[in-house]
Amino acid sequence: MSDFKDLDPLLHSQLRLAVMSLLMGVQSAEFVYIKEKTGATAGNLSVQIDKLSNAGYIGVSKSFKGKKPVTSCSITKKGIEAFESYVNSLKTYLK
Amino acid sequence: MSDFKDLDPLLHSQLRLAVMSLLMGVQSAEFVYIKEKTGATAGNLSVQIDKLSNAGYIGVSKSFKGKKPVTSCSITKKGIEAFESYVNSLKTYLK
DNA sequence: GAATTAGGTTTATATTATAAACTACTTTAT
DNA sequence: ATAAAGTAGTTTATAATATAAACCTAATTC
Numbered sequence: 001m002s003d004f005k006d007l008d009p010l011l012h013s014q015l016r017l018a019v020m021s022l023l024m025g026v027q028s029a030e031f032v033y034i035k036e037k038t039g040a041t042a043g044n045l046s047v048q049i050d051k052l053s054n055a056g057y058i059g060v061s062k063s064f065k066g067k068k069p070v071t072s073c074s075i076t077k078k079g080i081e082a083f084e085s086y087v088n089s090l091k092t093y094l095k
Numbered sequence: 096m097s098d099f100k101d102l103d104p105l106l107h108s109q110l111r112l113a114v115m116s117l118l119m120g121v122q123s124a125e126f127v128y129i130k131e132k133t134g135a136t137a138g139n140l141s142v143q144i145d146k147l148s149n150a151g152y153i154g155v156s157k158s159f160k161g162k163k164p165v166t167s168c169s170i171t172k173k174g175i176e177a178f179e180s181y182v183n184s185l186k187t188y189l190k
Numbered sequence: 191g192a193a194t195t196a197g198g199t200t201t202a203t204a205t206t207a208t209a210a211a212c213t214a215c216t217t218t219a220t
Numbered sequence: 221a222t223a224a225a226g227t228a229g230t231t232t233a234t235a236a237t238a239t240a241a242a243c244c245t246a247a248t249t250c
Contacts, residue, residue: 003132004113013207014107018099021188031229037098044208046230067216069228087189093116094182108238126198139239141199162247164197195248206237217226 005089008082010055015040016048020075020083023058028074049073057082100184103177105150110135111143115170115178118153123169144168152177 011017018038023029029037035045049071052058057079061072075083106112113133118124124132130140144166147153152174156167170178 004109004116004134007109009206012107012109014099014102015207017188021099032227035228039099041209042229043210043231046228047207050230069215071229090185090189093112094185104237110238127196130197136240137198138200138241141197142238145199164246166198191250193248193250196246198244200241200243202239202241204237204239206235208233208235210231210233212231213229215227215229217224219224220222 003092005092007089008086010051010057011082011086013048015044016052017086019045019048019052019073020057020079023073023075024080024083028072031071031073034073052079055082098187100187102184103181105146105152106177106181108143110139111147112181114140114143114147114168115152115174118168118170119175119178123167126166126168129168147174150177 011020015038018040019034022034022037031042031045031049034040034049035042038045040048049058049060053060053073055078056076058073058075063070063072106115110133113135114129117129117132126137126140126144129135129144130137133140135143144153144155148155148168150173151171153168153170158165158167
């Protein structure tokens with residue numbers, strides 16, 4: 001693509017982009033909170049979080065809040081860089 | 096999606112977005128020109144142009160330049176509106 | 191006149207997104 | 221005590237999408 005920069009396919013997905021956008025603004029967020037904010041189904045969110053985690057864009061930690069399992073996600077340095085790079089690439093398409 | 100606006104799936108595709116972005120800036124553009132500017136393969140471009148055309152986002156006209164077939168594309172009013180709406184929705188993900 | 195090039199289109203395949211079904215456990219009602 | 225319902229996810233199956241490879245037709249070039 002000569003005039004347009006390639007878009008990281010991992011970020012060029014509505015739900016994954018929403019997750020990353022959300023995590024850009026906070027220290028960490030729980031699975032259920034992300035689910036609500038994005039409106040995603042649990043299954044879809046689970047899959048996409050896995051992908052972001054496998055790419056090293058986010059960190060995932062599982063613990064318990066009382067007796068309930070809690071999955072917490074936070075963006076990594078690599079994830080922040082990828083997000084910023086994606087936004088920059090995207091700009092080549094918007095003007 | 097509560098915090099994030101849905102992204103038109105037709106535009107949320109690297110190649111189709113590039114085509115639309117390109118057409119936003121010109122009156123019309125030929126297939127071969129778009130192919131060069133986007134770096135796409137002919138087959139892929141053909142398919143994506145079809146989709147944009149079927150959606151009414153672009154108009155496609157076929158003619159001859161001397162003896163060679165030429166496919167010209169131009170964005171429609173509907174296409175301009177869709178592109179602008181897409182960009183607005185996208186903004187909910189970028190801040 | 192056979193091979194190559196130009197300008198595409200069609201079809202097949204690989205990838206992706208999404209939802210439906212399932213697991214494991216906890217809380218509430220009977 | 222146990223059955224039913226809810227919470228917090230994961231796994232698997234299916235539908236949709238993107239992409240490339242193969243193909244087609246006509247025009248040049250060797």
